[in-house]
Amino acid sequence: MSPAIDETRRTIQAAAPAGTQPLLSVSGLTISFRQRGQALEAVRDVSFDIGPGEFVGVVGESGSGKSVTALAVMGLLDPRITQVTGSALLAGKDLLTLGAQELRRTRGRDVGMVFQEPMTALDPVFTVGHQLTETLHAHEKISRRAARERAVEMLAAVGIPDPKLRYSAYPHQLSGGLRQRAMIAIALCCNPRLLIADEPTTAVDVTIQAQLLELLQTLRRERGTSILLITHDIGVIAESCDRMMTMYAGEIVETGPVGDVLENPAHPYTIGLLGAQPSLLTRGKPLTTVPGRLPRQEERTSGCLFEPRCPAALERCARDRQELIELGSAHTARCWRTHDLIGHTTAGGAR
Amino acid sequence: MIADDTARALLEITDAVVEFPVGGRRLRAVDTVSLAVDRGQTFGLIGESGSGKSTLARAVMGLVRGEGTVRIGDQAAESLARPRRGHKRARPAQMVVQDPHSALDPRLTVAASVAEPLRARGTMSRRERSQRSLAMLERVGLPAQLARRYPHQLSGGQKQRVNIARALVSDPEVLICDESVSALDVALQAEILNLLTDLQRDFGLTMLFISHDLAVIAHLADRIGVMYLGHLVELGDAADLLTAPSHPYTEALIAARPEPLPGKARPGKRVILEGEMPSPLTPPSGCPFRTRCRYSREKCAQERPTLRSVGHGSLVACHFAEEIHLQGALRERHPLPALTSAPRSPGTTIGGTA
Numbered sequence: 001m002s003p004a005i006d007e008t009r010r011t012i013q014a015a016a017p018a019g020t021q022p023l024l025s026v027s028g029l030t031i032s033f034r035q036r037g038q039a040l041e042a043v044r045d046v047s048f049d050i051g052p053g054e055f056v057g058v059v060g061e062s063g064s065g066k067s068v069t070a071l072a073v074m075g076l077l078d079p080r081i082t083q084v085t086g087s088a089l090l091a092g093k094d095l096l097t098l099g100a101q102e103l104r105r106t107r108g109r110d111v112g113m114v115f116q117e118p119m120t121a122l123d124p125v126f127t128v129g130h131q132l133t134e135t136l137h138a139h140e141k142i143s144r145r146a147a148r149e150r151a152v153e154m155l156a157a158v159g160i161p162d163p164k165l166r167y168s169a170y171p172h173q174l175s176g177g178l179r180q181r182a183m184i185a186i187a188l189c190c191n192p193r194l195l196i197a198d199e200p201t202t203a204v205d206v207t208i209q210a211q212l213l214e215l216l217q218t219l220r221r222e223r224g225t226s227i228l229l230i231t232h233d234i235g236v237i238a239e240s241c242d243r244m245m246t247m248y249a250g251e252i253v254e255t256g257p258v259g260d261v262l263e264n265p266a267h268p269y270t271i272g273l274l275g276a277q278p279s280l281l282t283r284g285k286p287l288t289t290v291p292g293r294l295p296r297q298e299e300r301t302s303g304c305l306f307e308p309r310c311p312a313a314l315e316r317c318a319r320d321r322q323e324l325i326e327l328g329s330a331h332t333a334r335c336w337r338t339h340d341l342i343g344h345t346t347a348g349g350a351r
Numbered sequence: 352m353i354a355d356d357t358a359r360a361l362l363e364i365t366d367a368v369v370e371f372p373v374g375g376r377r378l379r380a381v382d383t384v385s386l387a388v389d390r391g392q393t394f395g396l397i398g399e400s401g402s403g404k405s406t407l408a409r410a411v412m413g414l415v416r417g418e419g420t421v422r423i424g425d426q427a428a429e430s431l432a433r434p435r436r437g438h439k440r441a442r443p444a445q446m447v448v449q450d451p452h453s454a455l456d457p458r459l460t461v462a463a464s465v466a467e468p469l470r471a472r473g474t475m476s477r478r479e480r481s482q483r484s485l486a487m488l489e490r491v492g493l494p495a496q497l498a499r500r501y502p503h504q505l506s507g508g509q510k511q512r513v514n515i516a517r518a519l520v521s522d523p524e525v526l527i528c529d530e531s532v533s534a535l536d537v538a539l540q541a542e543i544l545n546l547l548t549d550l551q552r553d554f555g556l557t558m559l560f561i562s563h564d565l566a567v568i569a570h571l572a573d574r575i576g577v578m579y580l581g582h583l584v585e586l587g588d589a590a591d592l593l594t595a596p597s598h599p600y601t602e603a604l605i606a607a608r609p610e611p612l613p614g615k616a617r618p619g620k621r622v623i624l625e626g627e628m629p630s631p632l633t634p635p636s637g638c639p640f641r642t643r644c645r646y647s648r649e650k651c652a653q654e655r656p657t658l659r660s661v662g663h664g665s666l667v668a669c670h671f672a673e674e675i676h677l678q679g680a681l682r683e684r685h686p687l688p689a690l691t692s693a694p695r696s697p698g699t700t701i702g703g704t705a
Contacts, residue, residue: 271690279566280594
């Protein structure tokens with residue numbers, strides 16, 4: 001690795017808002033699964049920071065490594081079959097080296113998590129209220145009465161109507177949207193500094209999705225919670241995040257402030273995802289597709305992992321993998337063609 | 352009840368009603384819906400879960416019983432009350448559902464699944480069936496060696512292609528797609544949407560495309576129907592309806608769709624609907640949408656609005672459609688860089704600027 005690239009990497013590491021200490025600093029995160037004596041690399045050398053109160057989105061197709069990254073940060077991967085290297089510092093404490101007990105204390109108190117399917121994440125045999133107070137009792141010395149009050153307050157804070165009534169409801173008695181709000185209430189009841197939300201709106205209707213995204217914004221604003229949002233929908237990121245990362249085949253291929261990335265997408269995969277988006281304006285025209293699929297372990301070369309699917313690939317791309325290169329204002333992309341691509345939008349003048 | 356323009360329609364649904372018994376009460380999932388689709392056109396039906404759009408499709412397919420009629424092509428209108436599931440009769444309509452996996456029999460090979468509708472019809476020899484199925488699999492972009500595999504050996508996108516092949520193998524006039532691309536990643540979704548568009552053109556298919564995703568409907572549909580709580584609340588030409596919606600629910604659906612646009616290209620203030628769709632067991636009096644409508648007035652609780660014309664070809668079920676000013680979808684898209692393998696030269700553009 002050349003010194004110049006080394007320098008670039010350090011800059012990228014510090015991509016969180018200048019002047020503030022990042023709340024979460026993930027560095028060189030590599031995750032592999034052992035399967036039939038073989039190591040499958042799911043995430044490779046992923047580094048990113050999230051500042052206090054920052055809303056960061058990760059986008060990528062299924063299998064791109066975005067959920068696994070979140071699970072590793074939460075310490076939720078089974079150590080018997082996974083190997084995780086690198087570090088994930090939460091306010092200076094490395095989450096990847098914590099013991100089981102410390103990890104249990106951290107989860108829920110310092111980091112909250114919301115999953116895609118609230119019906120499977122909530123326990124069907126306990127009331128919503130029980131699951132909220134259980135979390136409170138696990139992390140705080142709090143009386144039953146105080147816990148109950150806090151739980152009802154929390155249900156109200158996430159916009160659940162009749163919170164006192166819903167406190168005693170079982171998950172199946174709530175609609176999908178309310179269940180997801182209850183999930184968010186549980187994740188946030190101990191006031192964690194970081195919330196990881198993995199496809200939190202994928203299973204709900206669009207009008208409910210809009211409500212939930214607004215709720216996350218409000219909670220971030222009022223409580224200063226940092227949020228890491230994982231989604232396959234760039235539109236959701238455009239709607240709510242400050243910064244975004246595109247992941248492909250376990251690597252970050254583009255990262256930057258949402259406005260910059262959407263204005264000047266600099267990696268062909270990000271461009272592909274944007275072009276594949278149907279809309280009123282694509283009527284009568286074929287959508288851009290990204291043909292092919294994620295490379296299997298044995299298909300990976302020293303070249304760019306996206307090269308086999310990339311319509312902009314050059315000869316060089318099959319041989320050498322580009323590092324994340326800086327394009328200014330914390331916008332980075334892992335592509336040899338990046339400067340060409342950016343040149344094309346501005347030169348194209350099609351706006 | 353005002354029906355859609357039916358002069359040249361290939362598919363015509365008239366006054367469809369579907370009710371389910373729930374604990375001694377009647378749940379009206381589809382309430383007097385009429386629509387018509389011209390030959391070779393795509394009708395997009397949009398609404399949230401529980402709006403009745405899938406139930407309507409199932410009624411048309413004869414999978415649930417209801418009231419009203421359906422007519423396809425030159426056939427006589429058939430009542431939705433009778434079961435229409437005879438194995439021997441040719442089916443002029445076929446359906447592709449959301450979950451490509453559960454729609455396939457795990458014990459049948461891909462080739463056998465695709466040949467199944469032909470076998471059920473019983474008019475072809477085994478050899479003919481096999482030839483036709485293989486040809487159809489090729490047409491939907493599946494390599495021949497996949498024909499002998501089982502569903503669990505296929506990816507989600509491949510499975511959905513198999514479902515499309517199976518739907519088209521018996522040469523239907525109407526293809527009903529019920530959330531057929533909703534379970535797929537955006538890149539894969541784009542591939543299947545392109546495939547459906549090609550197939551529609553090549554086979555002259557008439558499509559009823561059901562989705563909760565406005566973007567997908569906007570891309571495909573010639574005409575759009577918006578459903579809420581079992582009712583059709585707006586019906587019209589796709590571009591008109593989306594750029595100048597007349598029903599507050601249509602406006603809310605358009606606003607709720609997050610657009611992947613940079614800040615300066617984003618629309619102004621979003622309309623965010625409050626609350627959720629009421630239970631169809633206890634529908635509100637008057638207008639079904641009034642409990643979530645920001646324009647709701649007294650009249651809305653007293654009188655149910657019926658579909659009526661408001662100029663520019665749209666039909667809308669709202670008392671105050673002329674008085675309220677609604678925000679539509681964007682007409683411009685942010686340009687994307689062209690992806691070509693030739694550096695900085697104007698070549699064939701793959702990532703167009705749309």
